[in-house]
Amino acid sequence: MLRQDEFEQLIARKLGLADSAVAGGSRLHEDLGLDSFRLLELCLYVIELGVDLSEANWLEIETVDELYSRYRAGPPTADTRAQGAAPAGVGVGGRPLDGPAGLAGRGMTGAEAAATAGTAGALALPPPRFAGRFLRLMPVLPASTPFLYELAVTPEIGFRWRYRGSVPSYPQFEQELWQGVLTQFVIESIETARPVGHAICYNPEFALGYAYVGAAISADYTGSGLAVEALDLFVRYVFDIWPFRKLYFEVPEFNYPQFAGADRGNSAGGALEIEGRLRKHDFYRGRYWDRLILAVYRDSTDGDAR
Template sequence: MLTKDEFEVLVSARTGVPRADVASSARLGADLGLDSFGLLELAALLAELGVELDEREWLSVGTVGGLFDCYRERAETSPAAEATVNSDIPGPAEDVAPPRLAGQFFRLVPVLPQAAPFLYGLAVSPEVGFRWRYRGAVPAYQQFEQHDMWNGILAQFLVESIQTNQPAGHVMCYNPDLSLGNAYIGAAMTGQYLGSGIAAEPVRLFINYVFDVWPFRKLYLEMPEFNFQQFASVSNRGLHVEARLRDHDYYRGRRWDRLILAAYRPGEDVPAAPIR
């Protein structure tokens, strides 16, 4: 079992936060400055150590010390928590498997007609609506259900919580151009998951799904600049800032840039530096 100091060294190495800042009382977001992808890396680190927290446990843990306590409790009661981090032992060979649609916290499920009220509510909700596809507008429900729900969309999934089996978000691939090898990705989660880190998991699952199923070269994500804080570390985690549309968006008395991020298919050439 890792000591407290060894655990904090691992946290520092995994997140890129200086070791001196990784203390027991350090809050994961406010003190360490971790965005959604950084927090998800911590969840992955715990899983590699044999500790897979469920959704409620993860949302209740706010400090480095809290994470270590979870690890220590599991390590004392479960041999699985003695697992080696980043083991290079290959798994058994297997035949071609279906795309992976479930992670530690969420699963992606098909969008059925009964999901329409939830998806509409998500698109116009006060916490999410101004960040998402309608940017604060509230279209008629009939327009959403009969036209917007599938118009221009190649694939979409309802995001479900594995722990509660309740809908938690929405991911979609839209405006595909197979001749040029690109498409756009959109994602939204309910307000309770904003800033939690685990909201990045279904985005990763869906990006991997699209790359598995179609021969796209890269996938774009568009967002107003005020949304970017939760993805600030993406340039080191598989997404790259490719374009900035100056003063493109408006919110609360000021103009905001719109950023276009890109996820490249593994093996594709990636730009050396993001556009500032």
């Protein structure tokens, strides 16, 4: 087992930080500056080290000290491993949305390869994946509407999401729920089976091969990085089902720090590119903010899908 100073050095090197930048009291988000993408990368990395880390555990961790305490608790038991095992095709330690559409380096799972070999040339393709290690995508049903409405109007989330802080009536929200939407899912916790977020694909342009995507997550998940797992599943799903070349995220400038770790301008392994900037487009708290248009491509590593 690593001593705490060795553990801190390992974390620092994994994150590309100076050893001196990581101390026991360092807060993962505020002090180390980890955005959602890098937080999930760290979460999967420490699980790979053998840490018994459930969704509830991860949501409680704020500092390197607390992360080291989980490490010292030892590896998961056989029962815990079975309950928390990643579904087929989910690589522990793999970085979501790295490489084109988050698909770079994802080979066939053993089950997929066996199924393909066993068909003696017949077409055998796996279904889309709807579940990760912590979160899964669930259909939007009539019973989902109250949760989605609450998510859209709650003060902590509403100003960043669909209505930008305004509060529609419930009948208006119901009427507009599928307006312009190609597909959408409720994001659900695997551990608790409760709804925690919303993912949508909207304004598709089939002739030109693009659409827009977005996601929102409950306030108690903000800053955990877990939302990235659901977003990665959703982007893969959309690319699996429809022949889009790329997907756009419309991001108010004050939301951009949550995406910065996946921006190719900041990380060579990132999958997102800033392709547009609408100057002073959104208004919030007494000032105008730019709106950024980020794109994730299906197959290209140079941002040019041909």
